[in-house]
Amino acid sequence: MGDFKLTSVEEFEAATARLLETGAKVGADSWQMRVKNQTPHCKFGEQGICCRICAMGPCRITPKAPRGICGCDVHGIVGRNYLKFTAGGAATHSDHGREICHTLHCAEEGGNYQVKDPAKLLKLAKEFGVETEGRDIYDVAHEVAEAGLMEYGKPFGFQKFLDRMPESQKELLIKNELAPRAIDREVASSMHMTHMGCSSKPEALIKQSIRCGMGDGWGGSMMGTEFSDVLFGTPKPIDTEANLGVMNADNVNIVVHGHDPSLSEMICEYADDPEMIAYAKEMGAKGITVSGVCCTSNEVAMRRGVPMAGNFLQQENVVLTGACEAIVVDVQCIFPALGPLSKCFHTKFITTSPIAQMPDSDFIRFSPENAGENAKAIVKMAIENFKNRKPELVHIPDMKQKATVGYSLEAIVKTLDGVTNSQVDVTGTTKPLLECVTSGVLRGAVAMVGCNNPKVRPDTAHIELMKKLIANDIIIVASGCSAQAAARAGLMDKRAKDLCGAGLKRVCELADIPPVLHMGSCVDISRMMNLVAELAKDSGLKISQLPVVGCAPEWMSEKAVSIGNYVVGTGIDTFLGVEPYVSGSTEVEQLLTDGVREWTGAAYTVEKDIDKLGDAMIQRIEEKRAAIGI
Numbered sequence: 001m002g003d004f005k006l007t008s009v010e011e012f013e014a015a016t017a018r019l020l021e022t023g024a025k026v027g028a029d030s031w032q033m034r035v036k037n038q039t040p041h042c043k044f045g046e047q048g049i050c051c052r053i054c055a056m057g058p059c060r061i062t063p064k065a066p067r068g069i070c071g072c073d074v075h076g077i078v079g080r081n082y083l084k085f086t087a088g089g090a091a092t093h094s095d096h097g098r099e100i101c102h103t104l105h106c107a108e109e110g111g112n113y114q115v116k117d118p119a120k121l122l123k124l125a126k127e128f129g130v131e132t133e134g135r136d137i138y139d140v141a142h143e144v145a146e147a148g149l150m151e152y153g154k155p156f157g158f159q160k161f162l163d164r165m166p167e168s169q170k171e172l173l174i175k176n177e178l179a180p181r182a183i184d185r186e187v188a189s190s191m192h193m194t195h196m197g198c199s200s201k202p203e204a205l206i207k208q209s210i211r212c213g214m215g216d217g218w219g220g221s222m223m224g225t226e227f228s229d230v231l232f233g234t235p236k237p238i239d240t241e242a243n244l245g246v247m248n249a250d251n252v253n254i255v256v257h258g259h260d261p262s263l264s265e266m267i268c269e270y271a272d273d274p275e276m277i278a279y280a281k282e283m284g285a286k287g288i289t290v291s292g293v294c295c296t297s298n299e300v301a302m303r304r305g306v307p308m309a310g311n312f313l314q315q316e317n318v319v320l321t322g323a324c325e326a327i328v329v330d331v332q333c334i335f336p337a338l339g340p341l342s343k344c345f346h347t348k349f350i351t352t353s354p355i356a357q358m359p360d361s362d363f364i365r366f367s368p369e370n371a372g373e374n375a376k377a378i379v380k381m382a383i384e385n386f387k388n389r390k391p392e393l394v395h396i397p398d399m400k401q402k403a404t405v406g407y408s409l410e411a412i413v414k415t416l417d418g419v420t421n422s423q424v425d426v427t428g429t430t431k432p433l434l435e436c437v438t439s440g441v442l443r444g445a446v447a448m449v450g451c452n453n454p455k456v457r458p459d460t461a462h463i464e465l466m467k468k469l470i471a472n473d474i475i476i477v478a479s480g481c482s483a484q485a486a487a488r489a490g491l492m493d494k495r496a497k498d499l500c501g502a503g504l505k506r507v508c509e510l511a512d513i514p515p516v517l518h519m520g521s522c523v524d525i526s527r528m529m530n531l532v533a534e535l536a537k538d539s540g541l542k543i544s545q546l547p548v549v550g551c552a553p554e555w556m557s558e559k560a561v562s563i564g565n566y567v568v569g570t571g572i573d574t575f576l577g578v579e580p581y582v583s584g585s586t587e588v589e590q591l592l593t594d595g596v597r598e599w600t601g602a603a604y605t606v607e608k609d610i611d612k613l614g615d616a617m618i619q620r621i622e623e624k625r626a627a628i629g630i
């Protein structure tokens with residue numbers, strides 16, 4: 001392995017401890033302190049048995065009070081809470097997708113936003129029935145964007161992207177009333193169903209939770225991904241680096257954080273501008289370093305190779321380095337704590353979206369029309385802030401790993417083409433990957449996704465599970481903060497092949513890939529859905545028969561529940577390391593861990609012990625292999 005060594009969680013923690021010392025010096029608050037203040041958590045909330053959907057309550061279910069004032073029992077209350085949680089997540093991802101549709105609608109030749117992947121645009125045009133012959137590419141782009149926007153409110157039919165599914169899964173969903181209709185309708189129906197005096201039957205509430213999630217995964221998120229590729233390019237393998245050591249003490253450091261690539265792409269564009277670099281030098285810096293946190297980071301890493309400073313629970317750490325001139329955020333997963341924290345340093349906390357406005361921030365409203373001038377203003381603001389640094393507070397942990405990222409579905413198909421000795425013409429299909437799986441060289445695949453959560457020692461579950469799975473010849477596709485945990489540890493370095501079983505190691509060598517493939521941000525879990533759909537179609541199997549599972553071992557957000565629901569709705573067994581708030585209802589628990597299988601072909605497993613969680617996934621993969629006789 002030469003000088004290659006994974007970075008351990010203990011090393012991550014030592015770096016954080018050192019940064020928290022700086023924080024203590026300046027009187028900064030931290031999530032670690034706030035977790036202590038909030039522990040123990042409310043038991044009613046944890047079990048999902050508190051109802052506050054009307055003003056007769058709030059009602060809490062106890063042995064003495066088994067029903068709320070309206071008479072709703074614990075199963076109805078838990079089910080409603082679960083559906084509301086899902087609707088929050090589905091609305092969030094889908095609104096992100098909608099913003100991207102609007103951005104595409106504003107794209108123009110020579111404008112702030114342009115079409116970077118015309119081939120993908122033409123493919124989408126065909127799917128949406130948009131005429132392309134002899135038309136200007138931007139006319140096509142605008143009509144495709146409009147067709148995408150119509151998916152949010154169309155009065156009839158199902159989500160267009162369901163046509164990408166194998167017929168077997170699509171039919172199963174339609175039969176069980178789980179096929180998503182208009183995206184906004186699924187969110188609105190969920191809110192309607194959970195209103196006082198509507199649904200209290202667990203089956204109905206869990207079914208709608210799956211359907212609402214499907215509207216996200218096969219609707220809003222998928223549009224977020226596909227239309228972003230049209231605008232910013234479909235990712236291809238690219239080298240980058242990960243962990244806090246990517247920040248550079250000599251440079252102006254701009255950290256982008258959030259989810260929407262429309263902002264971060266523009267910031268990167270202007271940070272690379274020779275005029276801006278010259279200005280940074282004039283201000284005493286050697287250059288400009290842009291790095292990222294959370295999914296915005298994933299977006300620009302996989303398209304531009306922009307380094308990843310950290311994931312969700314690292315967001316305060318970037319400010320604690322004392323070397324962050326500006327942390328620029330768009331939407332989702334942004335701690336409001338960044339405002340007061342930035343005030344303890346010279347850092348500018350810049351919010352840009354009307355969706356995510358926070359106290360103690362500089363609000364620079366970003367829109368496709370003003371993107372160029374505002375991105376330039378933000379970069380300038382960061383440069384001019386360099387002189388305000390307090391050198392005695394600067395400490396950037398000297399830790400980073402190399403990573404190869406950018407494995408879109410298209411890139412995976414291309415990269416794995418020719419790995420096998422197949423005589424069949426398999427170009428442009430998933431057949432080489434299937435052949436690796438059916439021959440047993442690879443035992444299967446796991447989609448590792450989701451956040452960090454202080455309930456789990458940060459990053460441990462992601463990293464330990466990945467190590468265990470690759471040692472067992474199971475290839476990983478990763479996204480979101482899970483992908484960043486992998487990159488920071490070194491699991492996206494191609495040299496990590498030496499940690500794999502013999503089969504996966506061979507595949508990594510032949511295809512020249514790392515064992516953990518970075519598929520992008522949270523909305524890009526839709527790429528994984530397209531991948532399994534293609535695998536099922538190319539193999540003639542149902543999705544639920546493939547030796548593939550999903551896992552979110554450290555999840556925390558409403559979006560993660562929406563994702564879990566669409567992964568299960570797609571027919572993929574999903575393993576969680578953090579309990580959803582449903583333990584108060586045996587009926588809801590039973591439905592999620594077993595009952596939904598009849599409707600979708602898959603179900604949830606919840607296991608907090610990481611080792612057992614890994615064993616359970618391996619066992620499920622082996623069971624699926626045995627069931628199809630491979």
Ligand code: MSK
Nearest residue numbers: 295333450451480481
């Ligand atoms: S950023 S949703 S903490 S994965 Fe997509 Fe990370 Fe979870 Fe946010």
